[in-house]
Amino acid sequence: MTTLAEEVVRTFGSPSLMIDLDRVDRNIARLQAACEAAGLANRPHIKTHKSPDLARRQREAGARGLTCQTLGEAEVMAQAGLTDILISYNLLGADKLGRLTGLLRRTALTVSSDHPAVVVGLAEAAQAAGRVLDVVVECDTGRGRAGVATPGEAVALARLIADAPSLRFAGVLLYPPEDGTAATQAFLDAAQEGLRGEGLAAGIVSTGGTPNLRHLGEVRGATEHRSGTSIFNDRMMVACGAATLDDCALEVVTTVVSRATPTRGVLDAGSKTLTADPGGGLDGYGLIREYPQARIHKLAEEHGFLDLSGVAAGPEVGTVVRVVPNHVCVVVNMADRLVATRGGRIVGEIPVAARGRR
Amino acid sequence: MTTLAEEVVRTFGSPSLMIDLDRVDRNIARLQAACEAAGLANRPHIKTHKSPDLARRQREAGARGLTCQTLGEAEVMAQAGLTDILISYNLLGADKLGRLTGLLRRTALTVSSDHPAVVVGLAEAAQAAGRVLDVVVECDTGRGRAGVATPGEAVALARLIADAPSLRFAGVLLYPPEDGTAATQAFLDAAQEGLRGEGLAAGIVSTGGTPNLRHLGEVRGATEHRSGTSIFNDRMMVACGAATLDDCALEVVTTVVSRATPTRGVLDAGSKTLTADPGGGLDGYGLIREYPQARIHKLAEEHGFLDLSGVAAGPEVGTVVRVVPNHVCVVVNMADRLVATRGGRIVGEIPVAARGRR
Numbered sequence: 107m108t109t110l111a112e113e114v115v116r117t118f119g120s121p122s123l124m125i126d127l128d129r130v131d132r133n134i135a136r137l138q139a140a141c142e143a144a145g146l147a148n149r150p151h152i153k154t155h156k157s158p159d160l161a162r163r164q165r166e167a168g169a170r171g172l173t174c175q176t177l178g179e180a181e182v183m184a185q186a187g188l189t190d191i192l193i194s195y196n197l198l199g200a201d202k203l204g205r206l207t208g209l210l211r212r213t214a215l216t217v218s219s220d221h222p223a224v225v226v227g228l229a230e231a232a233q234a235a236g237r238v239l240d241v242v243v244e245c246d247t248g249r250g251r252a253g254v255a256t257p258g259e260a261v262a263l264a265r266l267i268a269d270a271p272s273l274r275f276a277g278v279l280l281y282p283p284e285d286g287t288a289a290t291q292a293f294l295d296a297a298q299e300g301l302r303g304e305g306l307a308a309g310i311v312s313t314g315g316t317p318n319l320r321h322l323g324e325v326r327g328a329t330e331h332r333s334g335t336s337i338f339n340d341r342m343m344v345a346c347g348a349a350t351l352d353d354c355a356l357e358v359v360t361t362v363v364s365r366a367t368p369t370r371g372v373l374d375a376g377s378k379t380l381t382a383d384p385g386g387g388l389d390g391y392g393l394i395r396e397y398p399q400a401r402i403h404k405l406a407e408e409h410g411f412l413d414l415s416g417v418a419a420g421p422e423v424g425t426v427v428r429v430v431p432n433h434v435c436v437v438v439n440m441a442d443r444l445v446a447t448r449g450g451r452i453v454g455e456i457p458v459a460a461r462g463r464r
Numbered sequence: 465m466t467t468l469a470e471e472v473v474r475t476f477g478s479p480s481l482m483i484d485l486d487r488v489d490r491n492i493a494r495l496q497a498a499c500e501a502a503g504l505a506n507r508p509h510i511k512t513h514k515s516p517d518l519a520r521r522q523r524e525a526g527a528r529g530l531t532c533q534t535l536g537e538a539e540v541m542a543q544a545g546l547t548d549i550l551i552s553y554n555l556l557g558a559d560k561l562g563r564l565t566g567l568l569r570r571t572a573l574t575v576s577s578d579h580p581a582v583v584v585g586l587a588e589a590a591q592a593a594g595r596v597l598d599v600v601v602e603c604d605t606g607r608g609r610a611g612v613a614t615p616g617e618a619v620a621l622a623r624l625i626a627d628a629p630s631l632r633f634a635g636v637l638l639y640p641p642e643d644g645t646a647a648t649q650a651f652l653d654a655a656q657e658g659l660r661g662e663g664l665a666a667g668i669v670s671t672g673g674t675p676n677l678r679h680l681g682e683v684r685g686a687t688e689h690r691s692g693t694s695i696f697n698d699r700m701m702v703a704c705g706a707a708t709l710d711d712c713a714l715e716v717v718t719t720v721v722s723r724a725t726p727t728r729g730v731l732d733a734g735s736k737t738l739t740a741d742p743g744g745g746l747d748g749y750g751l752i753r754e755y756p757q758a759r760i761h762k763l764a765e766e767h768g769f770l771d772l773s774g775v776a777a778g779p780e781v782g783t784v785v786r787v788v789p790n791h792v793c794v795v796v797n798m799a800d801r802l803v804a805t806r807g808g809r810i811v812g813e814i815p816v817a818a819r820g821r822r
Contacts, residue, residue, distance in 0.1 A: 119559045119822055153765060175766045195766065196721040198732075198782050201477045220722055223781045251767060252722040252730050363554040364578055364610040372610050374556075374822075378797050382740045407511060407793055408533045408553065408822075409609060423581045424556050435765055439736050439798075442820045462800045464477055464732075464766075 111359045111426045113452060114445050120426065121360040121375040123441045125456070127448040129355035130337060131163070137319070137336050138168045144323030144331075149173050149192060149312065151334030154435045156460035157444070158186030160337065173314075173332040177202055177209070178463025184213045186459075192216040192312070194244070194279055194332065196224045196252065203231040210235035216310070218279045220244040220254050225266050225273070232272035240276035241267045242310055245297065247290040248283040257293055261300035268306055277310030280325070284317050284346075287324045294327055317346045340434035341393055342385045351393070356444070357428035358392065358437065360410070362421045371420055373402065373410035375429060379440055380410060385432030392429040397421060402429070469717045469784045471810060472803050478784065479718040479733040481799045483814070485806040487713035488695060489521070495677070495694050496526045502681030502689075507531050507550060507670065509692030512793045514818035515802070516544030518695065531672075531690045535560055535567070536821025542571045544817075550574040550670070552602070552637055552690065554582045554610065561589040568593035574668070576637045578602040578612050583624050583631070590630035598634035599625045600668055603655065605648040606641040615651055619658035626664055635668030638683070642675050642704075645682045652685055675704045698792035699751055700743045709751070714802070715786040716750065716795065718768070720779045729778055731760065731768035733787060737798055738768060743790030750787040755779060760787070 108116075114124050134150075141148035147170035152161050161172055161183055171190030174180040180191050196219055197206055209215065210232060219225050219241055232239035243263045246253030254260045260278060268275040278297060282290040294311065301308060313325055314332035316339075322331060335342075338356040339349035358379060364372035380391045382405060390402040391410060399416035410429075414420040421427060431437040438444070444456045466474075472482050492508075499506035505528035510519050519530055519541055529548030532538040538549050554577055555564055567573065568590060577583050577599055590597035601621045604611030612618050618636060626633040636655060640648040652669065659666060671683055672690035674697075680689060693700075696714040697707035716737060722730035738749045740763060748760040749768065757774040768787075772778040779785060789795040796802070802814045 116558050120557055121822065195732075196781075198719055198721055199478055199784075200474050220724065221781050224721075246724055250724075250728065251764065251769065253724060255724045361556055363556055363582075366578065366604055366608075366611060366613045370608065374553075377739070377741060377794055381735070382742065382794070383735060384740065406609065407797075411609065423554075423579050426557075436735055436740070439765075440820075462798075464479065 109426065110447060110450050111428050114359045115361060115426050117452060118445050118455070121358055121379045122445050123356060123438065124359050124428070124445045124447055125338065125356045127446055127453065129353065130160070133337050133339065133353060133355055134164055134167045137333055140319055140322055141331055142168070146323065146328060147330035149330045149332050150337065151175070151314070151332045152179060152183065154334040154337055155438060156458045157456050158183055158188060158459055159456050161188050164337070170330060176464045177205055179460040180215065181205065181209055182460040182463055184209060189213055192218070192242070194218045196220060198224060198227055203227050206231040207234040210237045210239060216240040216242060216276055218242045218244040219263065219267070220252055222263065222266055225263065225270065229270040229272050238272060238274050240274050242277045242279045242312065243267070244279040245293060247280055247293040248286040249281055251281065253281070257296035257300055260297045261304060264301055264306050265304055275306055277308035277312065277329070279312050281314045282318055282321070282325065284315070287321055290325055294325065298327065316343055317348050319348060335435060338434045341388055341430055341432045345385070345388060351430065354430045356431070356434050356438070357395065358431055359426060359428055362423055362425045362427065365420065365423050368420065369413065369415040371412035371414050373412065373427070373429070374408060375410045376408045377405040378407045379437070380405060380429065380431055381433065381436045381440060383433040383436050388432050392431045395428040395430065397427065467784065468805060468808050469786050472717045473719060473784050475810060476803050476813070479716055479737045480803050481714060481796065482717050482786070482803045482805055483696065483714045485804055485811065487711065488518070491695050491697065491711060491713055492522055492525045495691055498677055498680055499689055500526070504681065504686060505688035507688050507690050508695065509533070509672070509690045510537060510541065510818070512692035512695055513796060514816045515814050516541055516546060516817055517814050519546050522695070528688065534822045535563055537818040538573065539563065539567055540818040540821060542567060547571055550576070550600070552576045554578060556582060556585055561585050564589040565592040568595045568597060574598040574600060574634055576600045576602040577621065577625070578610055580621065580624055583621065583628065587628040587630050596630060596632050598632050600635045600637045600670065601625070602637040603651060605638055605651040606644040607639055609639065611639070615654035615658055618655045619662060622659055622664050623662055633664055635666035635670065635687070637670050639672045640676055640679070640683065642673070645679055648683055652683065656685065674701055675706050677706060693793060696792045699746055699788055699790045703743070703746060709788065712788045714789070714792050714796070715753065716789055717784060717786055720781055720783045720785065723778065723781050726778065727771065727773040729770035729772050731770065731785070732766060733768045734766045735763040736765045737795070738763060738787065738789055739791065739794045739798060741791040741794050746790050750789050753786040753788065755785065
């Protein structure tokens, strides 16, 4: 009796990344339904899977467009014929702006910005392409990441965008803190009022985040949502209540390669597979489906060290197990392909086509 | 006046990994000299660079052979014509053993093992190739990673190897703890005595680790040393005293893409570039050469968040900076190529040829 994981290892080697397409389809449908119920367009973030094949599934399920975090991701998606792409990232420098010009000649894009220097570059790139580029203003409503810090700066940047002949002010990009609906609403309302005073309107009001799906629709005036992780889910999403373990569609298939003592073991998945991402303070670097009491307590590059003291009968050397990773987006980025399964059978492989592209 | 880092970004995009070949050559020469002074063969670990080009430089400088951590690394090195390869990893399963047979038909190899089940598989793979495979016994002398736990187990496993017609017992693989010379010596002496009792001898006694270079030659009976990180060095090696910042030959070239406030900034190098590797408790995720007081205090996937409160005049949006990473081996593994420089000029690119191969 060979398990599916063993079959994956036999065919594709160990470690491999395996996805369950039934779960993927269910996760895609659930996100789409949630957006529709909230009256929002669905613009999934493809940084999680970096795959045109999976992006196409999301579009076919009803997604309005796609979100990319890098220019390279957008190039790969556009090359595959996917349209309506938002790049939620400040693009800067001759290399990126030259490539942006090339991409704009082939497809319509929306790009975000939080700084006048970025707007200047975007205007030049769009002018060189002979196209008008839609630009949204990224706003920081409390996370302390990218984004303008005040509604006044948002309005000033929108003015600058609107005044550039090759750009069009398209709206605002938000990434609300998980407990930050009120702060986000206050920022957005003030920005909207300022925009009206300038004769401008935010056609797009984009919110984001898979954990924020529980607050979907709470920001009044939002028009769309960006969720990446929900297509696969991971331990972090389980920990924050955004998913159950049964919703986790990607598993790292890995082999027990050493058992020095009854309480110690080693997987062939280390930091070059699982990554050192602590998942915001989770215990260990992944959950072993077959041995949930085992702890992956430490990683070397090609070794995942197991504490089996809580396990009655630990796995033998050679045992193949499935690990739900802490943070699926960075784990996918380590691989060149995903092994696709459905109904307990291998049905193909999906290239992580945009990996390594920026 | 364009800096070298700006030139790299213009030509190869941001972020990029840049190496200084003068420093690389100096680091290679220093390791070679240290091994020769200690009377040890030099068997550098290529997991750090995953590049046949750089492995060839190490061989030309005098290295006896190479160490690989994955079968895929060994395949790539052998394909490039490099010989005398040690795979310091338990190889298991039909996929790996079938590939090992194929590799053995082309080149001589040494492989490590710490378990009877692994020995059985290795024997079958060697028999299928019609070759005799050299096997070393991996011993755990205190790190609690892979390796047999006692000298007695080492001797028993050596016996098993020696009794397999397609295998040859070649010696022992050690990875001494950094303060563990005495424990390692005691383990080794007991193992050697046991081996003599069996009429066996450890031709290879291999020690490892770049931090352990300070103890080079202290383990009596050692014949060779495996060091990976010393070819590039990193913040971890500086922190443990194995290198200075001037020895760090690889830098992540990255652009400041956002400056929300006077004390905050964002790099376009996040966890998909620098990795979340904490470097054993270092402050932040890298050292910015131009702004050593800045802290890369948090990472998103494509963002490195800067705390600039300790910096008098922070970098403008668009500024290109160089980051010495915490752990260079995992950072190289994120990239498909290294930009090679010498004397302040770009001289080529080096593919990270074994990335993604296992």
